[in-house]
Structure formats: structure tokens, C-alpha cells
Amino acid sequence: MTLSLRARLLLWLILPLAAFVVVTALLSYDSASSTATVVQDALLLSSARTIGEDIDWVEGRLNADVPPAALEIFESPYQDQVFYKIVSAGKQLLGGNPDLALPSQESAQPIFYDSTLDGHNVRVVAYTRQLYDSGKVEPVTVVVGKTQGSRRAMLEQLWRPHFLRECLMLALVAALVPLGLTVELRPLMKLKNDVTDREPMQIEPMRAEGLPWELRPIVDAINQCIAQLKVHTARQRQFIADAAHQLRTPLTLLDTQIQYATLCKHRDLEVAAALDGMRRSTQKMTDMTNQLLLLAQAEAAPSRAHTRVDLSAVVAAVLEELVLAAHRRGIDLGAEFADDVHVEGNANLLHALVANLIDNAIRYTQDGGHVTARCTRQDDGAVLQVVDNGPGIPAEARAHAFERFYRGATQVAGTGLGLSIVREIAQLHGGTVALGHGEDNKGLVVTVRMPAWRS
Ligand SMILES: Nc1ncnc2c1ncn2[C@@H]1O[C@H](COP(=O)(O)OP(=O)(O)OP(=O)(O)O)[C@@H](O)[C@H]1O
Ligand SMILES: [Mg+2]
Incomplete structure (x- = not known):
């Protein structure tokens, strides 16, 4: 014991x-x-x-x-x-x-x-x-x-x-010392709370001011640990950035070369078919690499050091990027923006969140369908909704849709990482993601709620 x-x-x-x-x-x-x-x-x-x-x-x-x-x-x-x-x-x-x-x-x-x-x-x-x-x-x-x-x-x-006096003194000590210890151990309890309340990736050193000197070595040891974590995190981030660069460039280059080779009108149909297969494989590899790196980035991103991001502007930028893809499939891509939908966050990651949702909506909705992105304010929150009138996700499968590599019953190409990335980024911004269905029980409505920017 x-x-x-x-x-x-x-x-x-x-x-x-x-x-x-x-x-x-x-x-x-x-x-x-x-x-x-x-x-x-x-x-x-x-x-x-x-x-x-x-x-x-x-x-x-x-x-x-x-x-x-x-x-x-x-x-x-x-x-x-x-x-x-x-x-x-x-x-x-x-x-x-x-x-x-x-x-x-x-x-x-x-x-x-x-x-x-x-x-x-x-x-x-x-x-x-x-x-x-x-x-x-x-x-x-x-x-x-x-x-x-x-x-x-x-x-x-x-x-x-004489004996009674000494017994009384003993009783007083037994009563007062625990009281004194409770008061004096408060800084230790506070230190414990400070450590447990810290966010997992919080890398600012802990403050030792106001603590009794006996506790300072503990704070120093924790700070040393945090400093090592900081170095490790920085190295990891650097590795992700390097890996992204190293992988993306040759894959993109390979893809371009294959496209070029395909365009060269080979007489040999078999070679053309093989080239086409290779092109699809490299495309899949590129997508997978991009998504995996994005997921790693979202997981490793510091939870603080965010800036003010205009969510409507992010959505507008994504729509601009994807409008061609929608147009090719005859999909009507629309948007509704309210005023002042700002959040505190990482602009690149928020861009990836919106891109994944609109990409899903365009990809899984049948040709000629409708996709709408909505940015609104609700109480203290910023709400992003991506609505489509495609096949939607059955209620029983919605919980699994956020799992990594979950693909559902679909023939459309994909890696199964998009929604896990979306959830990771939303949580990083203190937000939530919910899946629902549209009018007449059709289509998919993805709702992302995040705390709005507070000046
Ligand atoms: N808008 C949607 N309509 C219908 N089904 C969807 C929609 N969005 C996602 N899904 C289903 O959820 C699955 C998981 O989606 P997720 O975005 O995580 O992966 P993915 O789209 O398959 O691959 P990735 O986005 O990584 O390229 C999809 O495979 C699809 O079955
Ligand atoms: Mg997707």
C-alpha cells in the first residue's frame, strides 16, 4: 500500500x-x-x-x-x-x-x-x-x-x-499539520492541473513564478521535456514538408510524362492502354500521397498560432479551383455567403477542408446534379455547409465515413482519407463535423461548425 x-x-x-x-x-x-x-x-x-x-x-x-x-x-x-x-x-x-x-x-x-x-x-x-x-x-x-x-x-x-499538556500538543500537531500540508501542497496541485490542462501539442514552457523553490526542479524538468518535444515536432514538420516536396514533384512529373506519351498517338493500342493504366496508377498515388501528407500536416499542426481567416474567401477560392471539374460533369455549383464569417485558424488547412468537401460533393453526385456551399454565422459560430443532391451516405454508414480508408459502396476513384482529414482539421479549429441528408431524404449535407473569430 x-x-x-x-x-x-x-x-x-x-x-x-x-x-x-x-x-x-x-x-x-x-x-x-x-x-x-x-x-x-x-x-x-x-x-x-x-x-x-x-x-x-x-x-x-x-x-x-x-x-x-x-x-x-x-x-x-x-x-x-x-x-x-x-x-x-x-x-x-x-x-x-x-x-x-x-x-x-x-x-x-x-x-x-x-x-x-x-x-x-x-x-x-x-x-x-x-x-x-x-x-x-x-x-x-x-x-x-x-x-x-x-x-x-x-x-x-x-x-x-504535564502529561496532559504534552498529549494536547500532540493532538494539536496531528490536527494542524494535515491542514498546513493541504494549504502548502496547493502549488503542487496547481502544477498538476497546469500540466494536465495543457493541450497535447502545447509547446510553450511552463511558468515557475510563484512556485516554492522545491517545485522548480520539477517545472524545469517538464520544460526540458517540452523543449525536446518542440525540437521533435519541428523536425517532424520539416520532414513532412520535405517529404511532400520530394514525393509530389517526381509524381507530378511522371504524370505529365505519361500524359504526354499518351498524347503522342501511339499506333500500338496495347502500349496506349498500358500507358493509360500507368497514368491512373500514378494519379491514384499522387492523390494518396497528397491526402496522407495533408492528414499528417493536420495532425502535426500546432493548435495555436492561428490567424484570422475569411471562410467565405476560402470557399470562393476552392469553388474557383473546382468549377471546371463541376462543369465537365454538368453539375451546377453554387454558393451562398453571409457577411463576416471569419474563424481563427490555419488558412491552408481550412482550404484543404473545404476542398475535400466540395470535391466529394462533385465527385459523388450524378452528372447534372446540384452542389451548393453555404457560409453562415450562428450564435458564436461559423457554419459551413456543403449540400448536394447525389446518392448521400446511408445513416448507418455515416459513423464509419470518418474512418481512414473508408470508401463505402462506390465505383468512383478515391483514397478514403478525405473525411478523416476534414474531421481532423475541424477539431484542430475547435469545431465539429456532422453528416446528414438533404430534402426528401436525398443527397448529403455536411455541416462544419467552428467558433467564429473574436476580435
Ligand atoms: N458527397 C458525398 N455523397 C455520397 N457519398 C459520399 C460523399 N462524400 C463522401 N462519400 C462517401 O464517403 C466515403 C469517404 O469519403 P472520403 O472523402 O473520406 O474519401 P474518398 O472521397 O473516398 O477519398 P479522398 O477524398 O481521400 O480522395 C467515400 O468513399 C464515399 O463513399
Ligand atoms: Mg473525398
């Missing part, structure tokens, strides 16, 4: 921080525990001393009166139980609870130790005091023990706020 960058960064921050919180919690627990022990031991010793103060010789015997203040010192809301025991040097009990354990060794210094009494854990101090009386010295040991309730409470009061 791959975690998102945000989750990884969060883990990198949270895990060490959580470890830090655990370690500091343990350390602060330890220190709070020592503090609570010191405070409690001081109280125990102070209580033992107070009891010790009130032990006296009375008529040659040791007498111990435990003052209430000595035990009141422990009063707290935690209901701790306090035990004491006073023993003389001969371990004789002078007062208190006989079950309270004595220290394992004797010492002139107070001894603190842990013990149990009636099933309770108790902290105990043993304090030995020397009592002097008419030359006699008797050490008396005062032992005071106390259950752990108030110590535990003090430990919690010392330790818990």
Missing part, C-alpha cells in the same frame, strides 16, 4: 513526537515520584520527631505521651491511616502498634523504608533519640508509618497536568 505524501510527512512528524511524549512522560513521572517521596518522608520525620520530643523519664521509667499534633500533621482528604510505635533499647514497646515493622538495621540517622501493615503498603520512618536521666542514657526508637493515599494523589497532581 502506498501512503500519500501527506500521510508520510505526518507520520514522520507524529511518530518521533509521540516517542518524545512517552519518554518525557516517564521522566516526569519519575521526578514527580521522587518529589512526592521527599515531601512525604519529611512529614513522617517531622511527625516522628514531635513524638520523640514528648518521651520523658517519669520516676525512673520512660513515659511516652503522643501529642495529637504529631498525627494531625498527616490530615488530608485521602483518609490515610497513620501508625506509630515507640520502643526502648531492649525492644520494649512503650506505646503504639506492635505490628509496625522495625528497620532491618539500627542507625543514629533516621531510616526510611517501605513495609506492609494490615494488608496496606506503608511508608515508614524510624527515628532514634537518646534520652538522658541521672547518668543513664537510653536510646528510644520512634517508628511512624503511613498509607500511600496522599502520596499517590500528590504524584498525580505533579505528573498528570
Whole structure:
């Protein structure tokens, strides 16, 4: 499973921080525990001393009166139980609870130790005091023990706020860091959108302004890639131009030579027939080469850097070129132009689009038919319609008509590339092509819609 960058960064921050919180919690627990022990031991010793103060010789015997203040010192809301025991040097009990354990060794210094009494854990101090009386010295040991309730409470009061503070800090980091990352990762998301929104052939470099410096190497790498693409595209375009020149010239020359040879009135009919066949083949090759190059040009054309093109003028120029072909077949070639039908585009490619459509209409319409080219404005669009009253294309075949090398059921010569070129060029200009039928379900109406030029 791959975690998102945000989750990884969060883990990198949270895990060490959580470890830090655990370690500091343990350390602060330890220190709070020592503090609570010191405070409690001081109280125990102070209580033992107070009891010790009130032990006296009375008529040659040791007498111990435990003052209430000595035990009141422990009063707290935690209901701790306090035990004491006073023993003389001969371990004789002078007062208190006989079950309270004595220290394992004797010492002139107070001894603190842990013990149990009636099933309770108790902290105990043993304090030995020397009592002097008419030359006699008797050490008396005062032992005071106390259950752990108030110590535990003090430990919690010392330790818990610290621990809670650190937990709160951890929670704040866990909440704020993803928020901060979301905000800070926005430039990355924007960069991603910029890259995905780019058109396939857009070759302008990407802008790095306003991006954090960590992202600049990525933009540089993308720009390097774009620069290579630019060189590659330029080379490809150059290749197409060269190929067009290299192929067209000899083919046209060959065609002219064959035409000339045919015109030379060969007596030999077979040679004339062979020459005629060769002429048709070269004509087909020329057409195919021209169409393939046009298709390659349309596919490789940059989608921007267009100029303002008068669509009506393009149609008029094409009609002028094809009027002879129409005339030969007795086809009535007409045109209807509205004012200001301008588009933003590549004039050569638009010329090829119109030429392919009118050529189709003339080629596939029966002798004496009608072909009309219309240029109109519709809302924000420029619309070109080529209408004929020929056989048309059956509705079920229309979707296939745009496929490369699709020829339909026709005996008329052609390469099957014209309509794919038309669609490619229309799309390059942000437009669409639709096929329909004319009046009485007859003929073909090709409608090309493109965004009109906006000044
Ligand atoms: N105006 C039309 N009337 C009837 N059929 C058409 C018309 N235009 C195209 N077609 C049909 O659609 C097919 C594809 O047309 P397209 O222009 O793509 O190729 P082509 O005309 O065969 O060859 P090319 O245009 O490359 O010389 C044609 O072969 C023809 O069957
Ligand atoms: Mg065609």
C-alpha cells in the first residue's frame, strides 16, 4: 500500500513526537515520584520527631505521651491511616502498634523504608533519640508509618497536568499539520492541473513564478521535456514538408510524362492502354500521397498560432479551383455567403477542408446534379455547409465515413482519407463535423461548425 505524501510527512512528524511524549512522560513521572517521596518522608520525620520530643523519664521509667499534633500533621482528604510505635533499647514497646515493622538495621540517622501493615503498603520512618536521666542514657526508637493515599494523589497532581499538556500538543500537531500540508501542497496541485490542462501539442514552457523553490526542479524538468518535444515536432514538420516536396514533384512529373506519351498517338493500342493504366496508377498515388501528407500536416499542426481567416474567401477560392471539374460533369455549383464569417485558424488547412468537401460533393453526385456551399454565422459560430443532391451516405454508414480508408459502396476513384482529414482539421479549429441528408431524404449535407473569430 502506498501512503500519500501527506500521510508520510505526518507520520514522520507524529511518530518521533509521540516517542518524545512517552519518554518525557516517564521522566516526569519519575521526578514527580521522587518529589512526592521527599515531601512525604519529611512529614513522617517531622511527625516522628514531635513524638520523640514528648518521651520523658517519669520516676525512673520512660513515659511516652503522643501529642495529637504529631498525627494531625498527616490530615488530608485521602483518609490515610497513620501508625506509630515507640520502643526502648531492649525492644520494649512503650506505646503504639506492635505490628509496625522495625528497620532491618539500627542507625543514629533516621531510616526510611517501605513495609506492609494490615494488608496496606506503608511508608515508614524510624527515628532514634537518646534520652538522658541521672547518668543513664537510653536510646528510644520512634517508628511512624503511613498509607500511600496522599502520596499517590500528590504524584498525580505533579505528573498528570504535564502529561496532559504534552498529549494536547500532540493532538494539536496531528490536527494542524494535515491542514498546513493541504494549504502548502496547493502549488503542487496547481502544477498538476497546469500540466494536465495543457493541450497535447502545447509547446510553450511552463511558468515557475510563484512556485516554492522545491517545485522548480520539477517545472524545469517538464520544460526540458517540452523543449525536446518542440525540437521533435519541428523536425517532424520539416520532414513532412520535405517529404511532400520530394514525393509530389517526381509524381507530378511522371504524370505529365505519361500524359504526354499518351498524347503522342501511339499506333500500338496495347502500349496506349498500358500507358493509360500507368497514368491512373500514378494519379491514384499522387492523390494518396497528397491526402496522407495533408492528414499528417493536420495532425502535426500546432493548435495555436492561428490567424484570422475569411471562410467565405476560402470557399470562393476552392469553388474557383473546382468549377471546371463541376462543369465537365454538368453539375451546377453554387454558393451562398453571409457577411463576416471569419474563424481563427490555419488558412491552408481550412482550404484543404473545404476542398475535400466540395470535391466529394462533385465527385459523388450524378452528372447534372446540384452542389451548393453555404457560409453562415450562428450564435458564436461559423457554419459551413456543403449540400448536394447525389446518392448521400446511408445513416448507418455515416459513423464509419470518418474512418481512414473508408470508401463505402462506390465505383468512383478515391483514397478514403478525405473525411478523416476534414474531421481532423475541424477539431484542430475547435469545431465539429456532422453528416446528414438533404430534402426528401436525398443527397448529403455536411455541416462544419467552428467558433467564429473574436476580435
Ligand atoms: N458527397 C458525398 N455523397 C455520397 N457519398 C459520399 C460523399 N462524400 C463522401 N462519400 C462517401 O464517403 C466515403 C469517404 O469519403 P472520403 O472523402 O473520406 O474519401 P474518398 O472521397 O473516398 O477519398 P479522398 O477524398 O481521400 O480522395 C467515400 O468513399 C464515399 O463513399
Ligand atoms: Mg473525398
